[in-house]
Amino acid sequence: MSNWYYADAQRQRQGPLAAEELAQLFHQGRLRLDTLVWREGLADWRPLRDFTGELALHQAPAETFYKPVDALPAAAASMQAGPVGGDAGARSDSPYAPPAAALTSDGALYGDGEVVYAGFWKRVAAYVIDGILVGIAGGIMGAIVGGVLGALMSTGSNGFGGGFIFIQVITNVVSIALAAAYYAGFHASTSQATLGKMAIGIKVVRTDGSRISVGRGVGRYFATIVSSLILGIGFLMAAFTERKQSLHDLMCDTLVVDKWAYTAHPEWQKPELGTVTVVVLALFGVLMLLLGLVMAFAIAGIAGSMR
Numbered sequence: 097m098s099n100w101y102y103a104d105a106q107r108q109r110q111g112p113l114a115a116e117e118l119a120q121l122f123h124q125g126r127l128r129l130d131t132l133v134w135r136e137g138l139a140d141w142r143p144l145r146d147f148t149g150e151l152a153l154h155q156a157p158a159e160t161f162y163k164p165v166d167a168l169p170a171a172a173a174s175m176q177a178g179p180v181g182g183d184a185g186a187r188s189d190s191p192y193a194p195p196a197a198a199l200t201s202d203g204a205l206y207g208d209g210e211v212v213y214a215g216f217w218k219r220v221a222a223y224v225i226d227g228i229l230v231g232i233a234g235g236i237m238g239a240i241v242g243g244v245l246g247a248l249m250s251t252g253s254n255g256f257g258g259g260f261i262f263i264q265v266i267t268n269v270v271s272i273a274l275a276a277a278y279y280a281g282f283h284a285s286t287s288q289a290t291l292g293k294m295a296i297g298i299k300v301v302r303t304d305g306s307r308i309s310v311g312r313g314v315g316r317y318f319a320t321i322v323s324s325l326i327l328g329i330g331f332l333m334a335a336f337t338e339r340k341q342s343l344h345d346l347m348c349d350t351l352v353v354d355k356w357a358y359t360a361h362p363e364w365q366k367p368e369l370g371t372v373t374v375v376v377l378a379l380f381g382v383l384m385l386l387l388g389l390v391m392a393f394a395i396a397g398i399a400g401s402m403r
Contacts (some may be wrong), residue, residue: 103132103141128360129153130206148363157254209362211305214298214356216335217369219342223378225292230278234271242267258376280313289355293373297355305358312348319344
């Protein structure tokens with residue numbers, strides 16, 4: 097069995113490790129595919145992605161059952177011994193010397209891997225979850241603001257003409273502002289996803305894979321209103337465009353992709369719908385069916401009473 101070595105974030109050599117231990121660190125998220133590794137028989141340090149088959153690194157973390165291991169002590173900045181003997185004049189390019197390439201941070205952007213775009217139904221499921229959350233929060237906030245304004249206006253000595261309309265306008269503005277802050281804030285966060293998208297396992301990025309700004313997130317929220325105003329056709333475009341982009345994505349230069357896209361682990365992406373998506377869509381379908389039946393009975397009742 098060959099001993100393996102890897103370069104840590106300080107460009108220090110770590111090891112030796114057995115192949116199983118190296119795979120364990122990878123599945124724990126402590127190594128990435130671009131981590132430089134070396135073993136006996138290699139002429140130079142190479143990225144870990146070159147050995148995914150040899151080390152069986154295709155499994156996701158949830159599919160492994162390793163026990164955590166303690167961090168290995170860092171090696172000296174340089175060593176005089178080569179991979180075979182104790183030559184004091186070992187070459188500087190010896191595999192035992194510290195690698196020249198530093199590792200990037202966990203938030204680094206990886207643009208050379210496969211990208212799984214979030215399809216129409218995944219996005220619908222995420223919108224259902226977010227719509228419920230934002231609707232509840234907006235309703236509560238609107239009720240509070242409306243109640244406070246109503247109480248203040250009712251105590252005025254001269255009253256306020258058109259007070260009800262004024263309260264409605266203010267509560268609607270507050271609800272829109274709350275929704276814009278929710279979508280823009282979460283999309284521009286490190287998760288790059290709202291709570292609904294987190295549950296589905298997707299995120300929003302720029303077309304180059306980078307994180308969007310808060311300003312772009314606000315613009316994207318209002319662009320979704322445009323997609324809604326044209327009878328929802330803007331949303332439906334996600335089912336037909338090449339990169340699954342809706343109208344508001346095209347307007348704002350954004351993509352909705354799997355949460356593992358543009359990361360060091362693109363192999364963990366899941367093109368299938370997933371259990372959460374299927375459950376949310378099923379419940380939403382049942383709810384819409386019940387709502388349709390209620391409306392049909394109501395219309396039938398009204399029609400019958402008018403005869």
